[in-house]
Amino acid sequence: MAAMHALLSGFAPIWILTGIGYAAGRSGLLGEQAEPVLGRFVFHVAMPAALFTMVSGSRPAAFAHPAMVAFAAGTALVSVLGYAAGRRFFGRKRAEAAVSGMASGYVNSANLGIPVAVHVLGDASFVAQVILFQVLLVSPVVLTLLDSGTQRGGSAADGLRRMLTMPVRNPVIMASLLGVAVSAAGWRLPTAVTHACDVLGAAAVPTALVTLGLSLCGGPAGRGHPSAPDGTGRVTGRTEVGVAVALKTLVQPLAAFLVAGPLLRLPGHQVLAVVLCSALPTAQNAYLYAREYGLDTGLARNSVVASTVVSMGTLSFAAWALGPSH
Template sequence: MEALVAAFAPIWVLTAVGWLAGRTGLLGAQAEAVLGRFVFHVSMPAALFTVVARTDLAGFANTSMLAFAAGTLAATALGLAASRRLFGRKPAEQVVGALAAGYVNSGNLGIPVAAQVLGDASFVAPVLLFQVLLVTPVMLAVLDARTGASAADRPGDRVRRLALLPVRNPVILGAGLGAVFSAAGWHLPGALAHAVDLLGGAAVPTALVTLGLSLHTPPGEAAERPGRAETAVAVLLKTLVQPLAALAFGALVLDLPRPQLLAVVLLSALPTAQNVYVYARLYGAAPALARSSVLVSTVLSMGTLSGIAWALGGR
């Protein structure tokens, strides 16, 4: 339990720093918007490029990833359906509901959790690739189409907009370039690689500070608050349904060995990534739902991750 607390502590500290900065007005009225754009357009692409470029793409073709993908598919599909059927969300907001239910915090939380519980952080690499190279482009493409296209657009315009998405969207561009470098075995020159590392290193702390800033509403402004039921559904899907679906598929269909099964289920139970809030904020699609899902699922996952490690024989 102490190891999990140590892994979660930076998340809470940096989020609290953001809240204090917002409450005191230290960074100004536009800080949340400016920092959010910095993460999305500059720092996060650099971080994704670095991670993917240094990861062997062969790790993507991992049998146990089928179980993780099954859990992700189940949670995101149910999250999408709940946003549409139960809560009447608009199409772009439905995408955020799906991400809140099934997009795990595999980077800044998955790596320390895997290292502490599994004894090997390399288990996280296929999950990162799956989310960065498959889930993120698909979801951002839908978000872009729903928020950027108008009813007057001709079919050709929409196809062209979708085709140019990797160039227009810095997150997809960064991940895509990283995949090219990984596949070709290329490396950036030393000084440039160090600069990209520094820039990418700012992504996680800045995103968490931005999340903290969003928790403070200036006097006179009405805060958008998702219904408790909607947050509860998203968090339930994220912390319980996704790992249970991965467990069922991994154990009953793939008959995974216990160590692989533990890794898949543990990583499936990670809380909603703060990236979901960054995407929701930039596209103006249900940012309050994303924010509350990140915070609540992070709190609850301390208990669920500990339970999984105990039940499936973690270290």
């Protein structure tokens, strides 16, 4: 009962804020440009502030924990499978296949993972490590694929130049790198600066969820962005979404369990933490990245919504099967 209450407490803000965005979109309250404007605000302003605050106060050495090996293995497996499925079976080009991989393996660790971990596990220390892993390792890989996949023409030298300068051009990566630098140097920033970043970063998740709700109204970005590199503007099929959701909610936690349990033989509470975090639904970041790079947002958007519904069952099962009573 306590685990179910924790899940409902974690899911409620997601549904409420997404519903607010959908209602605002249907009513036209925020105007036709609300989705792209809010999306750019999150990607270029609020999210970098949140990431800088989080990373600058972290200790990346926590990645050495054996439980992170299990989580990373599951994430790598399903992300590669999602990318390969997008390329081979659904005809996606490199950038859109990167979104497929992200939809399959990038978990909603912040606004859902933290409340679930606090109520089910008793603390959110492992979720904090998961967040850092995704921010510092997974996101740069995905963004590199997105950047190179949306590049039109140019020589090999131009491609190399774009790759080397991407941290400067991409606010998400730049904020993360600045945070690492501050953390490694042991600096303590002025209170006014950290407070401003905290306040601004706090707007990232709710604004992203409202933006996701706006996209559910069936606007152009939801049906396939007109500036998508392949020029198809196609609607994402149910099979493609189903594959991404199955990888995210079933294969990823199963792979993490096999590595954490039979392979590494971690203690039961660590196995539970790894499986719970791996079973979290797709993060809304997948949708934001696809929108920012002018790609078809259908797969990312629908995967976020569908995996959030399915994960209510998988998370409940994981908490029951691996919880202290078992």
